[in-house]
Amino acid sequence: MNHNRMETALVVDDHPLFCDALALTLRSVAGISEIRKAATLAEALEALQRDGAPDIVVLDLNLPDVTGLDGLIRLRNAAGVPVVVVSSMSEERLISSAMRAGAAGYVPKHSEREVFRTAFDRLRRGESFVPDEFLDSASGDDDGSVKRDEVLIRMATLTHQQARILDLIKAGMLNKQIAYELSIAETTVKAHVTAIMRKLGVQSRTQAALLASETSFSHVLQREA
Structure with missing residues (x-):
């Protein structure tokens, strides 16, 4: 059995024309026969629950309901399969x-x-892919980038449910509101919050929310020259 077969793909993109063009490309160059589509992170997560994981x-x-790399982390954790980013944003x-957050x-x-x-030849072999011109700018970079990479690595350990709860904490919700x-159950929320704080290495909900905000695009790119 070919462990790295790629016959089905879920394309998550809110531009219909690009989605159609990408579907044609994937069929012709990657041999992917079944293409599912979602326009938002929420739609993608629903599709995974409804249809199961693709290959x-x-x-x-850059989706309507995503402001940072937490969307990638949540989708990767929910799907349990390789996630390749195809984006108009190509800053190093x-x-x-994104690679540190778990992108394949x-x-x-x-x-x-x-x-x-x-890219898909490498992914099929279980390897990762980045553009040839890419240089890992985080290596030997400022402390801010190093800290952000550490945050992403920690965020990547959160389960799908924990990531959802952290998102609601960032939105200012209390445990009772999150439970609703x-x-x-509210006790379940409390247990998750405790686990989230432990995984992120923080002492409070506020610190967890502040740390999570480090994964936003604006934070990641704020020192981009």
Whole structure:
């Protein structure tokens, strides 16, 4: 059995024309026969619950309901399969952070078809892919970038439910409100919050929310030259 077969893909992108073009590219250069589509993170998560996981997820980072790399982390944890980012944002700092957040590969949207072919050949072999011109700008970079990478690594350890709860904490919700929103017991929320704080290495909900904000695009790119 080919462990790294790629016959089905979930494309998460809110631009219908690009979605259609990408679907054609994936069929022709990657041999993917079944393409599912979602326009938002919420739609993608619903599709995973409804239809099960595809062989690979193709994700545009810039979605209507996503402001940072937490969307990538949540989707990767929920899918349990490789997630390759295909984005119009191609800053080295963002590519570096996305790879640390668990992306299997990163392909700029403007790439030629051969780049997509190479990327999916590598992904099928279980390897990662970044553009040839990419230089890991985080290595030897300022302390802020190092700290942000540490945060991403910690965030990547959160379960899907923990990531949802952290998102609601960032929105200012109390445990009782989170329990109502997710239809779970308040004691369950408390247990999750404790686990979240332990994984993130913080002492309070406020610190957890502040730390999570480090994964936003604006924070990741704020020192981009």
